[in-house]
Amino acid sequence: MEHNWFFPPHDGIRLGDLAVALGAELADAAHADRIVRSVSPVNRAKEGDLCYILSRKMRAELDTSAATAILCDPSLASLVPAHISVLLSKRPHTAFAQAGALLHSSAMSPDVMTSTSAIAPGAYVDPEARLEPGVTVEPMAVIGKGAEIGEGSHIGPGAVIGADVRIGRDCTISAGATVQYALIGNNVIIHPGARIGQDGFGYAPGPKPGMIKIVQIGRVIIQDHVEIGANTTIDRGTMDDTVIGEGTKIDNQVQVGHNVRIGRHCGIVSGVGIAGSTRIGDGVMIGGASGINGHITIGDGVQIAAMSGVVSDIPAGEKYGGIPARPMRDFLRDMAEIVMRSGTRTQKKGGNDE
Structure with a gap:
């Protein structure tokens, strides 16, 4: 793929300066003045590109x-050909990011x-909204009565900010x-089509047949440095708040139900549903397409495999997978047994055919 006008290459950074910025070590100090302008996968990299490797599998490329x-x-480092400069890091994936x-x-x-x-023609900002200097509001955006938006924030075209919402800076x-x-902290990114703060799914039995809607009067609180993916939905609380902790990253098309509380620096992948x-x-x-039951507790540092169904509490530090989710060692043993039994049945069937 050639560079395009969407993400053009940088004017250039010296490898010596880049090493300092990354906390990395330049293997050959004589290469300090070489310039990099972009990132690239190894197999199609050209002059000016920076790449990274994590294993010996990349030797051929x-x-x-x-x-x-x-x-x-x-x-x-010994795998890298002599014509390519080497930046040494104990955490190359992080350094590359x-x-x-x-x-x-x-x-x-x-x-x-x-x-x-600034505020574009075609945007509507209520006279009682309060915007700090440096806020950008694009066409067709709506800023409701009493909303407050901090300096350096950007409201995209067609976005809607409800009455009395608070959005931090940048x-x-x-x-x-x-x-x-909702109350939004600083340095939060909310991607296109996300829905934050609509009422949650709550009903009580009504006259048969029928259900009666339960009022939802909580809020959504999103702390600093959170990123919310495209078309993700985060419901406001019923009587408590729905909370997304500092530094958490949520992928596209995730559903977060009312009163959910997510801690700091979590990663939640596409298609997850949290009741x-x-x-x-x-x-x-939490791996993609997993379903998390309501009214349960998942401890600090837990890892949940993709497409798992979590129906009960998980202690801190555990790795779980499967439907229903269970400790990873049990899940892998069960999968191995299923594969072994399937192979045995196939062999018996083949023998009968003969």
Whole structure:
């Protein structure tokens, strides 16, 4: 893939300066003045590109790579051809992410779609809303009565910010997103089409047949440095708050039910559904398309495999998988047994045919 106008290459960063910025070590100090301008996978890298490797499986691609520099663990440095500079890091994946942010800063959050630098014609900002200096509001966005938005924040085209919502500084609320009944911290990114603060799913039995809606009067609280993916929905609380902890990253098309409390620095992948009143600790990782039952507690540091069904509490630090989710060692043993039995049945069937 050639560079395109959406994410053009950087003007250039010296490898010596990049090493300092990443806390990495340049294997050959004589290469300090070499320049990198972009990131690339190893197999199609060219001059000016920075790549990274995590294992010896990349050896064949390295032999034909034209990259300017490779980030890697010191144990892999001997794999890199002599014409490619080496940046040594004990955490090359993390260092590469940091390098990408330096080389392509505009890709770190949704960009402004129009040339406006303030409140665009066609946007509606209620006279009783309060916007600090440096807020950008794009066309067709609506800012409700009493809403407050902090300095440096960007409200994308067609976004709706409800009455009395509070949004901190340097936030991005992308095109078509809606935020209501919510308090948003600083440096929060909400991607296109996300829905924050609508009422949760709550009903009581009514006259047969029928159900009676339960009032939802809580809020959504999103702490600093959270990222919410496209078309994700986060319901407000019933009588308590729905809370997303600092630094948590939520992928696209995730459903977070009312009263859910998610801890700090969690990672929740696409398609996850979290039912109401669940408590999730700090540093929890939940694989894609998993379903989390309501009114349960998931401890700090838990890892849940993709496509799992969690129906009960999980102690801190555990790794779970499967439907119903169970300790990973049990899940893997069960899967191995199923495969073995399936193979035995196939062999018996083949013998009968003969």
